[in-house]
Amino acid sequence: MWHTLLVAFALMIVMEGILPAIAPAAWRRAVANLIKMDDRTLRMMGLGSMLTGAGLLYFLS
Template sequence: MWHDLVVALCLVLVIEGALPFLSPGSWRKMVLNVVQLNDRSMRIMGLVSMLIGVGVLCLVNG
């Protein structure tokens, strides 16, 4: 179980690092826009992101 968790976290790091590596200017603009969001919008974005992740995980694991 721990092995799978570490592999998943490593994949998150690879995916998260792709945009700043490939397009640092676009990534910087995106981060500046996110910093200006209020807490409610950030929470909604986080919730939607988690729900999409859980949904895709359920589809993949069938």
């Protein structure tokens, strides 16, 4: 189980690094836009992301 969690964490880090590596200017603009968003919008985006990930895990397993 620990091996699977570490593999998932490593893949998450790889995915997080793709955009800054390929298009750093676009990444900066995206982060600047996130800073301007209110807390409620960010929470809803986070919740949507978590639900999407949980749904994917459900269908894949």
